Amino acid sequence: MLGQGRADLALLRQGTARDEVARDRVRRALALRAARYDRRDTDLPLLRHLLAHEAEASTTDELRLAAVLVGLHGLAEDLPLLHTVRETTYDTWCGPGGIPEPGASGEELREWARRLDLSFFGTDPGDEPESTWTGLAREQGLDEVARVALIRRLDQVGRRACAQRPVGSDAPEPHGLAHEFMDLGDTFQALRAQRLFTALQDTARVPDDSLKHWRGTDLGAFVVDEHHEVARAAAADPGLAEEVREVTEAAAVLLPELSEAVRRGVRR
Incomplete structure (x- = not known):
């Protein structure tokens, strides 16, 4: 890079x-x-x-x-x-x-x-987060290099989630990866990252139980907004119609579960 x-x-x-x-x-x-x-x-x-x-x-x-x-x-x-x-x-x-x-x-x-x-x-390049290198790759027009690295990072999070192991503070956040994939125009991987992000809200293991209350906080509105944003972007690709439907339906299911105050913060 x-x-x-x-x-x-x-x-x-x-x-x-x-x-x-x-x-x-x-x-x-x-x-x-x-x-x-x-x-x-x-x-x-x-x-x-x-x-x-x-x-x-x-x-x-x-x-x-x-x-x-x-x-x-x-x-x-x-x-x-x-x-x-x-x-x-x-x-x-x-x-x-x-x-x-x-x-x-x-x-x-x-x-x-x-x-x-x-x-x-x-002075040690090894101390730099991988997102720095994928960002530099995108800036140089090396989109495929960046995309492959991002997929590896998403796979890492997915494997940890499937094994029910804590993701850890040093691992990439799925919703952040979703944005990076959207910047690359890869809506399929962005949808995949978004679905994993939503699943982790209920399954991630943390030292306290505060995460289970996300539906009553601003995080709940953020999750639903992210569903809408990714679905809107993916709707331009006819080949992703099924994925768009799944994400839209998931947002519709989540919305009533949010507290009334949080629902008011969801962008329509």
């Missing part, structure tokens, strides 16, 4: 394709991801350039990453740039928070960057 990013990072280090990479959102994001795992003291000028352009894309993981990579160099002269980037829009203001105020020392800046690096980034 980082092949293009590494290639562009090499060009940037050579002093070529500087603006071509910085102005392309996908190439810029991949170059920053590559720089995360291959850090060099000489990269500061190119990191500043990428950071300034990333602010144009609003608040993103790459914006926070670029700010951290710049801050790790520990130069107080970069504080005005970081504050300018953060103040670009309201969204960027909500991004890399806690930046030391202008006039702070380089060491204070470095310590801020170290804390965020430890919390969100680091």
Whole structure:
């Protein structure tokens, strides 16, 4: 997934394709991801350039990453740039928070960057959630690569559910996978993920029994809304008529089971 990013990072280090990479959102994001795992003291000028352009894309993981990579160099002269980037829009203001105020020392800046690096980034690709790699695949147009990986993740959840084993906090959520499949246009797998998500509401084993009360909370409205959303999208495919019927009927069965207050929150 980082092949293009590494290639562009090499060009940037050579002093070529500087603006071509910085102005392309996908190439810029991949170059920053590559720089995360291959850090060099000489990269500061190119990191500043990428950071300034990333602010144009609003608040993103790459914006926070670029700010951290710049801050790790520990130069107080970069504080005005970081504050300018953060103040670009309201969204960027909500991004890399806690930046030391202008006039702070380089060491204070470095310590801020170290804390965020430890919390969100680091240098080991193995620590990255698989959703990051599927997201990068989609951004590069590698939809089939992303789809295969998502199906594997959905199969993992399904096997655990069938074996009545706890899914665990590190496993992907089926409703999140449903959205990712919808982004890829794979309505069949999105329907499959949605059905599994609904089944897990009643069968998942957790340390407490709060999950069994989901019909009386906002989660109940969310589940029914998700059924409607997936059914509407799938209805465009005549080959999925039976699946659309099943999901629509399931929503109709669930709706009366919700509390009156929750039912009012269901979008029609």
